[in-house]
Amino acid sequence: MAFKDDASFLHFVTMGALGTRVGWAGLEQAGHRIVELERYCCSNKIWATKVKRLRLPDLLCLRCGRRFEVRTKTSLEIKMSHSPTNPDRVWDAGMRDNDVAVFLRCRDEPKLAVANTLNCFEVSQLRATQPLARLGPPKSASEGAERDLTWPSWVPSASGRITAIEANGAGTRLTVSYANGRQYTYRANGKHVYGQVGTTFVGEEQILASVVPSQADVRCAGDTWTPIISAEASPAEIFTALKGLTYRLADGSTDQIRAMLDHADPRIRLEAAAALARRDEAAGLAALSDALNGTGDSTPWALEAAFILAEVHTPNAIASLQVGARSAPHPEARSACLWGLRGDTASLATSLQAATDADESVAIHAAIVGATQILNGESTTLAIAHLEGDPKRAAVAMEALARAQSPSYDLVLAAASAAGAAGNWAFTALSRMNPDAVRQSAAWHDAPAAMKDGLTRAWFSRESSWLDGDNQHALDVLARQHL
Numbered sequence: 301m302a303f304k305d306d307a308s309f310l311h312f313v314t315m316g317a318l319g320t321r322v323g324w325a326g327l328e329q330a331g332h333r334i335v336e337l338e339r340y341c342c343s344n345k346i347w348a349t350k351v352k353r354l355r356l357p358d359l360l361c362l363r364c365g366r367r368f369e370v371r372t373k374t375s376l377e378i379k380m381s382h383s384p385t386n387p388d389r390v391w392d393a394g395m396r397d398n399d400v401a402v403f404l405r406c407r408d409e410p411k412l413a414v415a416n417t418l419n420c421f422e423v424s425q426l427r428a429t430q431p432l433a434r435l436g437p438p439k440s441a442s443e444g445a446e447r448d449l450t451w452p453s454w455v456p457s458a459s460g461r462i463t464a465i466e467a468n469g470a471g472t473r474l475t476v477s478y479a480n481g482r483q484y485t486y487r488a489n490g491k492h493v494y495g496q497v498g499t500t501f502v503g504e505e506q507i508l509a510s511v512v513p514s515q516a517d518v519r520c521a522g523d524t525w526t527p528i529i530s531a532e533a534s535p536a537e538i539f540t541a542l543k544g545l546t547y548r549l550a551d552g553s554t555d556q557i558r559a560m561l562d563h564a565d566p567r568i569r570l571e572a573a574a575a576l577a578r579r580d581e582a583a584g585l586a587a588l589s590d591a592l593n594g595t596g597d598s599t600p601w602a603l604e605a606a607f608i609l610a611e612v613h614t615p616n617a618i619a620s621l622q623v624g625a626r627s628a629p630h631p632e633a634r635s636a637c638l639w640g641l642r643g644d645t646a647s648l649a650t651s652l653q654a655a656t657d658a659d660e661s662v663a664i665h666a667a668i669v670g671a672t673q674i675l676n677g678e679s680t681t682l683a684i685a686h687l688e689g690d691p692k693r694a695a696v697a698m699e700a701l702a703r704a705q706s707p708s709y710d711l712v713l714a715a716a717s718a719a720g721a722a723g724n725w726a727f728t729a730l731s732r733m734n735p736d737a738v739r740q741s742a743a744w745h746d747a748p749a750a751m752k753d754g755l756t757r758a759w760f761s762r763e764s765s766w767l768d769g770d771n772q773h774a775l776d777v778l779a780r781q782h783l
């Protein structure tokens with residue numbers, strides 16, 4: 301099984317994705333119209349195949365063209381990953397001077413919660429003050445390992461207000477009054493203070509002083525950007541322009557984009573295909589379908605093509621995902637196609653087909669996508685029809701019914717009256733549904749007494765035991781503490 305059961309890695313990826321979403325929302329409040337520049341930066345889905353993307357900031361404003369890198373930390377700092385000996389992994393690789401690094405604080409207890417104070421710095425100012433930043437030890441023993449580069453800063457630990465700023469020969473002294481009435485004086489020697497007397501701040505989530513001269517003004521400049529593809533530009537710049545053009549459907553740039561289908565870099569070719577697929581151009585859809593067939597070294601591009609088709613999400617793109625879910629040669633590409641169909645009305649049919657995939661990981665993806673599908677009348681009927689026949693498909697159909705928000709109880713009750721496996725699956729789905737909702741359905745009244753009795757017994761624990769529900773988790777946790 302190729303599932304990475306690594307809770308700490310998931311925690312880390314989730315924090316990044318949540319932070320990018322919070323940054324996105326904050327930037328939209330500042331007038332920007334944000335899209336993902338680095339694909340998947342807002343997702344916490346873990347894939348075994350690594351897609352080696354261009355080094356680019358996470359987000360892009362379609363109006364002003366400004367780009368934003370979002371960094372989320374449990375302890376707020378101005379910190380970037382840096383590998384001094386690898387030009388592709390230096391902290392500012394692929395960054396423009398006017399790109400903005402956004403730093404956010406994330407609480408992780410009791411659950412992940414990202415504060416919505418955006419601490420923004422322009423790359424030009426971080427570059428200018430890089431000599432003042434501290435370089436941490438290598439994070440691993442490998443050659444060219446990443447290190448942390450940290451620009452010294454001060455984040456007050458509690459909320460409060462600046463009451464005095466004094467500059468003298470010895471440097472700047474900053475006096476704050478915390479909400480609990482306590483006064484504190486911070487020696488901001490060599491650091492610049494962001495605020496003046498009277499400025500209020502939020503503890504733990506706001507950088508109040510640092511070696512960087514000023515915080516970036518991130519208000520959107522308005523509709524000032526015209527993305528243009530220049531064939532001589534760097535892949536990162538062409539990629540940014542393509543991303544901008546992707547969302548401008550009627551600006552006559554289709555020929556410019558089509559020319560990039562022959563670019564030497566596969567990432568540019570795929571991004572051009574994405575822009576064309578969004579315009580429903582056959583050449584773009586064909587390039588993405590071709591990429592879905594990649595194996596070996598091309599497997600990452602098969603996954604990327606699936607991610608792109610999910611993003612484009614036109615009827616033709618959805619149709620390509622349905623084909624890819626069945627026929628992409630690499631199993632993880634088939635999983636990525638299924639994943640891209642989540643929530644779509646057509647996803648249940650594809651998931652039921654894929655439930656018998658020879659690769660177990662694909663079948664599991666099919667199960668979760670099918671099981672979390674929002675059921676309408678048509679898909680409820682489809683799920684019930686699959687309770688009979690192949691047991692792997694029946695199990696997915698049963699999960700879909702059991703997890704449905706408000707399925708047609710009448711249809712499921714009718715199915716449960718059938719003899720054999722199909723009736724058993726339907727009964728099992730009912731046993732996992734909300735008892736009150738099932739009892740209130742029209743068909744309950746006329747259901748056979750034996751079925752009502754059976755379901756009442758099946759629901760007995762959840763309706764009677766104080767240990768059912770959340771307490772089961774507490775029991776499991778304590779049961780593991782036996783050494």
Ligand SMILES: [Zn+2]
Nearest residue numbers: 332361364520
């Ligand atoms: Zn903008």
